[in-house]
Amino acid sequence: AQSVAQPEDQVNVAxxxxxxxxxxxxxxxxxxLFWYVQYPNRGLxxxxxxxxxxxxxxxxxxxxxxxxxxxxxxxxxxxxALVSDSAxxxxxxxxxxxxxxxxxxxxxSLIVHP
Amino acid sequence: DAGVTQSPTHLIKTRGQQVTLRCSPKSGHDTxxxxxxxxxxxxxxxxxxxxxxxxxxxxFPDRFSGHQFPNYSSELNVNALLLGDSALYLCAxxxxxxxxxxxxxxxxxxLLVL
Numbered sequence: 001a002q003s004v005a006q007p008e009d010q011v012n013v014a015x016x017x018x019x020x021x022x023x024x025x026x027x028x029x030x031x032x033l034f035w036y037v038q039y040p041n042r043g044l045x046x047x048x049x050x051x052x053x054x055x056x057x058x059x060x061x062x063x064x065x066x067x068x069x070x071x072x073x074x075x076x077x078x079x080x081a082l083v084s085d086s087a088x089x090x091x092x093x094x095x096x097x098x099x100x101x102x103x104x105x106x107x108x109s110l111i112v113h114p
Numbered sequence: 115d116a117g118v119t120q121s122p123t124h125l126i127k128t129r130g131q132q133v134t135l136r137c138s139p140k141s142g143h144d145t146x147x148x149x150x151x152x153x154x155x156x157x158x159x160x161x162x163x164x165x166x167x168x169x170x171x172x173x174f175p176d177r178f179s180g181h182q183f184p185n186y187s188s189e190l191n192v193n194a195l196l197l198g199d200s201a202l203y204l205c206a207x208x209x210x211x212x213x214x215x216x217x218x219x220x221x222x223x224x225l226l227v228l
Contacts, residue, residue: 004156036219043118043204043219044157090156100212101170104156 002027004093004105012111013081021076021108023091030096033074035065038088038107047089050074051096061085081112116141118207118220126226127195135190135223139207145169146188147217148180149204157204163188164211192225200227 003026013019025031032051036044048059055067065076076089088109092102119138127133139146145164149157159172163182177193186207192199202224208217 041221043206043221045219046216049216092156099170101159101162101172104158106154106156 002093002095002103004091004103006089006091006105006108008108009106010109010111012113014113015083016080019078019081019085019110019112021089021091021110023074023076023105024072025074025091025093026072027093027095031072031074032094032096032102033065033067034092034102035059035063035074035076036090036092036104038090040087044090047076081110083112083114086110086112118143118205118218120203120205120220120223122223123221124224124226126228128228129195129197131195131227132191132193133195133225135192135203135205135225136187137190137205137207137220138187139205140218143207143209143218144186145208145211145217146182146186147206147208148188148190149206150174151202151204151222153201160190162211169211195227197227200225 005024034049035047038044048057050057050067058064063078088107090107091105094102121136147162148160151157160174161171162169166182179191182188202222204222205220206217
């Protein structure tokens with residue numbers, strides 16, 4: 001079975017400060033990891049993915065994520081937060097070579113204060 | 115280029131009724147997946163359609179069924195509605211069933227069962 005944990009329901013950060021949204025996962029074998037963002041009344045938008053290769057993955061809108069195999073984590077980061085980054089963020093995982101069905105975390109609400 | 119569209123945007127039904135939700139994929143996409151997102155939860159995979167057939171299915175009862183048409187659009191049907199079926203139903207499209215990671219999501223249909 002595969003699972004994702006997003007330990008923080010909400011993350012608050014001041015505009016211009018770095019942000020981190022945490023994600024840990026459990027999967028059999030090698031993981032494929034993803035981050036999505038959901039704005040109010042909108043569907044999910046793909047931000048970035050880790051399949052293999054460099055542990056630091058760069059994605060859309062200046063976001064990046066760091067894969068740490070020993071800690072089974074895939075934290076989302078951004079060096080300087082914008083108010084417009086305020087949204088709901090979802091981490092997802094699936095097993096490499098598996099059924100292509102991703103398992104999503106419960107989501108983390110990011111609030112960036114002006 | 116229109117993205118993924120879903121109809122209706124909102125729907126109110128009573129227990130025991132049946133509902134049909136519709137989805138048109140992004141232009142050029144041939145695979146449609148459906149997800150249920152309960153309040154405060156991440157999306158849960160219901161099923162995927164490709165070449166007018168159900169290719170993969172998540173852990174949902176047979177009350178949930180679907181269809182894909184020759185133009186790649188899709189319907190999700192839910193019979194004998196339960197209060198617990200109240201959720202945001204998301205449709206996502208991709209180019210091929212193995213590209214779910216970079217699938218495009220629609221804005222969703224919010225279903226309320228009374």
